[in-house]
Amino acid sequence: MDVGVQQATLKKLVSSRLGSLAESVDEINGQAVAEVTAVNLRPALSTLKESPELKFDYLSFVSAVDLYPRSPRFDAIYNLYSTQRHHWLRLKVPVAEEETLPTVSDLYATANWHEREVWDLFGITFDRHPDLRRIVTSDHWFGHPLRKDYPVEGRGAWPLGANVLQNIAEEGMADQADIASSEMGPARHITLNMGPQHPATHGVLRLALELDGENIVDCIPHIGYLHTGIEKLSEHHNWTQNVTHYGRMDYLSPMNNELAYCLAVERLIPDLEIPKRAQYIRVLMSELTRIISHLVWLGTHALDIGAMSVFMYCFAEREKILDLYEMVGGERMMTAYIRIGGCAADVPEGFEEAVQGWARDFQHNLDINHNLLTKNPIWKERTVGIGVLGREESINAGISGPLARAAGVDWDLRRDNPYSSYEEFDFDIPVETAGDVYSRYLVRMEEMVQAHRIVLQALEKIRETEPGTHVSRNYKYVPPRREDIDASIEGLIHHFKYWTEGIPVPTGEAYGFIEASKGELGFYLVSDGSARPVRVKVRGPSFSNLSALPRMVQGHLIADVVAIIGSIDIVLGEVDR
Amino acid sequence: MSLSSTPEPSRKPSAAPTGRPVSLTGVFTASLNKLVAWMQANSIWPLTAGLACCAIEMMATSASRFDIARFGSEVFRASPRQADLMIVSGRLSWKMAPILRELYDQMPFPKWVISMGACASSGGLFRTYAIVHGVDHVVPVDIYVPGCPPRPEALLDALIKLQKRIKSGSYVPAYARPPWKQWLEAPDR
Numbered sequence: 008m009d010v011g012v013q014q015a016t017l018k019k020l021v022s023s024r025l026g027s028l029a030e031s032v033d034e035i036n037g038q039a040v041a042e043v044t045a046v047n048l049r050p051a052l053s054t055l056k057e058s059p060e061l062k063f064d065y066l067s068f069v070s071a072v073d074l075y076p077r078s079p080r081f082d083a084i085y086n087l088y089s090t091q092r093h094h095w096l097r098l099k100v101p102v103a104e105e106e107t108l109p110t111v112s113d114l115y116a117t118a119n120w121h122e123r124e125v126w127d128l129f130g131i132t133f134d135r136h137p138d139l140r141r142i143v144t145s146d147h148w149f150g151h152p153l154r155k156d157y158p159v160e161g162r163g164a165w166p167l168g169a170n171v172l173q174n175i176a177e178e179g180m181a182d183q184a185d186i187a188s189s190e191m192g193p194a195r196h197i198t199l200n201m202g203p204q205h206p207a208t209h210g211v212l213r214l215a216l217e218l219d220g221e222n223i224v225d226c227i228p229h230i231g232y233l234h235t236g237i238e239k240l241s242e243h244h245n246w247t248q249n250v251t252h253y254g255r256m257d258y259l260s261p262m263n264n265e266l267a268y269c270l271a272v273e274r275l276i277p278d279l280e281i282p283k284r285a286q287y288i289r290v291l292m293s294e295l296t297r298i299i300s301h302l303v304w305l306g307t308h309a310l311d312i313g314a315m316s317v318f319m320y321c322f323a324e325r326e327k328i329l330d331l332y333e334m335v336g337g338e339r340m341m342t343a344y345i346r347i348g349g350c351a352a353d354v355p356e357g358f359e360e361a362v363q364g365w366a367r368d369f370q371h372n373l374d375i376n377h378n379l380l381t382k383n384p385i386w387k388e389r390t391v392g393i394g395v396l397g398r399e400e401s402i403n404a405g406i407s408g409p410l411a412r413a414a415g416v417d418w419d420l421r422r423d424n425p426y427s428s429y430e431e432f433d434f435d436i437p438v439e440t441a442g443d444v445y446s447r448y449l450v451r452m453e454e455m456v457q458a459h460r461i462v463l464q465a466l467e468k469i470r471e472t473e474p475g476t477h478v479s480r481n482y483k484y485v486p487p488r489r490e491d492i493d494a495s496i497e498g499l500i501h502h503f504k505y506w507t508e509g510i511p512v513p514t515g516e517a518y519g520f521i522e523a524s525k526g527e528l529g530f531y532l533v534s535d536g537s538a539r540p541v542r543v544k545v546r547g548p549s550f551s552n553l554s555a556l557p558r559m560v561q562g563h564l565i566a567d568v569v570a571i572i573g574s575i576d577i578v579l580g581e582v583d584r
Numbered sequence: 585m586s587l588s589s590t591p592e593p594s595r596k597p598s599a600a601p602t603g604r605p606v607s608l609t610g611v612f613t614a615s616l617n618k619l620v621a622w623m624q625a626n627s628i629w630p631l632t633a634g635l636a637c638c639a640i641e642m643m644a645t646s647a648s649r650f651d652i653a654r655f656g657s658e659v660f661r662a663s664p665r666q667a668d669l670m671i672v673s674g675r676l677s678w679k680m681a682p683i684l685r686e687l688y689d690q691m692p693f694p695k696w697v698i699s700m701g702a703c704a705s706s707g708g709l710f711r712t713y714a715i716v717h718g719v720d721h722v723v724p725v726d727i728y729v730p731g732c733p734p735r736p737e738a739l740l741d742a743l744i745k746l747q748k749r750i751k752s753g754s755y756v757p758a759y760a761r762p763p764w765k766q767w768l769e770a771p772d773r
């Protein structure tokens with residue numbers, strides 16, 4: 008069905024189902040948005056979740072926007088998706104500063120962490136929330152950083168200078184005391200602290216594990232040790248500059264992040280057409296990115312379980328793709344290659360041969376790892392039946408990507424809501440049903456094979472397009488080419504305006520999403536027509552995926568925690584942002 | 585050189601680092617200081633303390649292509665008690681700062697710190713409320729590596745520079761220089 012028609016029917020359906028529960032149902036930039044009041048929020052969500060035609064079973068994120076000085080000050084945002092019908096809906100709930108919202112964490116388990124984040128960053132309270140603590144900032148933080156009156160460089164709650172060390176020593180001590188007091192279970196249980204500096208937590212994740220002997224009774228993840236304030240910083244840089252932040256967020260798949268952001272901005276700008284060549288290059292690069300991300304996952308996951316050589320093979324293979332990265336973007340990791348309107352440059356000469364050269368050996372190199380692991384009894388002993396998460400449970404927990412597909416959720420945004428011309432490509436989506444660590448492994452291994460297929464197809468398609476059309480020629484939104492600056496006064500004006508004022512993104516809001524290597528990666532943007540965004544919300548897949556960790560590890564042995572963390576494939580830069 | 589003219593293996597003067605006298609009977613004579621420095625420099629064990637993106641490049645440095653083992657530093661230790669070198673690879677948040685300092689305090693002397701990347705050196709791209717604008721507010725840094733992320737070659741270069749300093753025997757680590765010296769010697773520590 009045509010997307011426009013689909014949206015119109017969806018809008019009608021939503022307004023008829025919600026009836027008087029919704030204040031309004033609109034379509035903004037091709038996406039359905041319903042406004043509800045705080046009182047009607049829970050009934051509205053239950054209706055949307057239960058209704059057989061709508062089936063909004065998946066809550067992608069909960070967030071907020073500070074619209075100071077508007078009254079009521081905040082908009083709370085609930086982004087919903089249906090994994091069966093494949094449509095989106097955003098709920099908007101205006102909240103005043105002194106008002107509270109009801110928690111929805113009993114309807115959608117994933118809301119638990121998202122609501123904590125909103126409380127932490129905006130100071131909106133959620134009634135009856137089971138565990139409303141700060142999540143990304145430290146427990147002793149002062150203020151709510153994403154409020155507009157909070158300065159981007161902080162309030163100096165941590166004075167720099169002579170007493171920094173004193174401060175952090177006290178903070179460290181308070182932290183230790185917290186672990187000891189609050190998380191102790193019954194007397195015969197012991198609490199074990201794991202991380203944030205631990206080789207198997209894949210970054211700075213900290214887990215407080217409650218153990219009965221070697222069995223895990225409970226697990227409380229503590230995140231935020233890499234909280235960077237990227238969302239806040241994005242409000243202070245202009246639309247173009249912002250591209251550079253996001254590669255540094257999920258640093259295992261930089262180009263995926265850039266693509267998701269650019270797609271979101273492009274959704275805000277209706278008159279910006281992306282040439283086919285640019286779309287194919289984006290597909291090619293994001294599939295290569297998927298492969299490097301999966302390679303790092305495989306290498307470190309195997310290393311955690313004890314297979315050292317896999318790590319070496321994977322990194323050797325990754326280096327080859329980084330060479331391709333370097334060819335197109337000039338840098339090994341943070342290329343900022345995908346830009347608003349297209350790509351930063353055309354693919355260089357010799358790129359096609361280089362990709363083909365890599366592609367020739369890739370299957371063989373992947374098979375080396377297959378031979379080492381897939382039938383290896385030790386590997387299977389450590390992974391089969393470990394960390395099981397069922398289908399319904401994982402949808403409810405907001406899990407996406409390979410993790411969901413390993414649990415039998417047949418859902419991939421590349422196929423179900425195609426972007427960047429993915430509908431023209433031919434690929435399979437591996438789905439397993441066991442939902443354990445081993446099936447996640449199988450899914451990702453197959454995804455690499457499929458990504459390799461897509462890369463070859465994209466190469467074909469790029470060849471058929473005209474060189475030099477790697478970026479739009481709409482000079483309102485992209486920097487003009489040198490020839491055009493020299494040839495016409497308009498070109499010069501565009502050039503001047505682009506670099507001094509930034510691009511005029513129209514007022515509005517949009518959610519751009521992609522199927523990243525770890526799952527649904529989305530950017531929710533709000534623009535007021537100025538050169539800088541009002542709000543950038545990053546919906547990182549790792550954040551939601553990680554929040555289900557306690558359910559996965561319960562009842563397992565402590566050694567299994569390592570395998571389970573590895574199988575989630577988290578990257579803390581994206582969890583904490 | 586023909587085979588017959590090769591001296592007996594036990595008698596052969598071993599290829600010694602320059603400046604170290606070697607006798608033909610196989611006995612080393614060296615100043616103890618220099619010998620210790622030479623050994624230290626060639627077996628710097630780094631701490632596994634990856635923070636952010638730069639940590640991925642640090643991993644790449646230790647993996648196949650760049651092979652940090654050539655410089656005797658492949659033994660990444662998860663326990664600070666066994667590590668000599670802290671590579672602060674990535675941005676340091678205020679929430680993480682006390683832990684990083686604790687790790688540093690747990691490392692045995694002598695110890696060195698490499699601040700890898702723009703974020704670790706100055707906060708880099710991220711001048712925000714959450715990030716420490718330079719890890720030298722928290723730990724004494726010996727070498728700063730520029731880049732975002734620095735290439736593995738740059739990290740190796742830093743390692744080699746550190747080795748040179750250690751080998752020279754006269755290098756005073758950052759913790760023993762002001763302003764950190766005072767902190768180290770403070771009576772309430």
Ligand code: SF4
Pocket residue numbers: 255341636637638673674675700701702703704708709731732733734
């Ligand atoms: S310097 Fe660059 S690559 Fe390194 S941690 Fe900072 S942002 Fe990441």
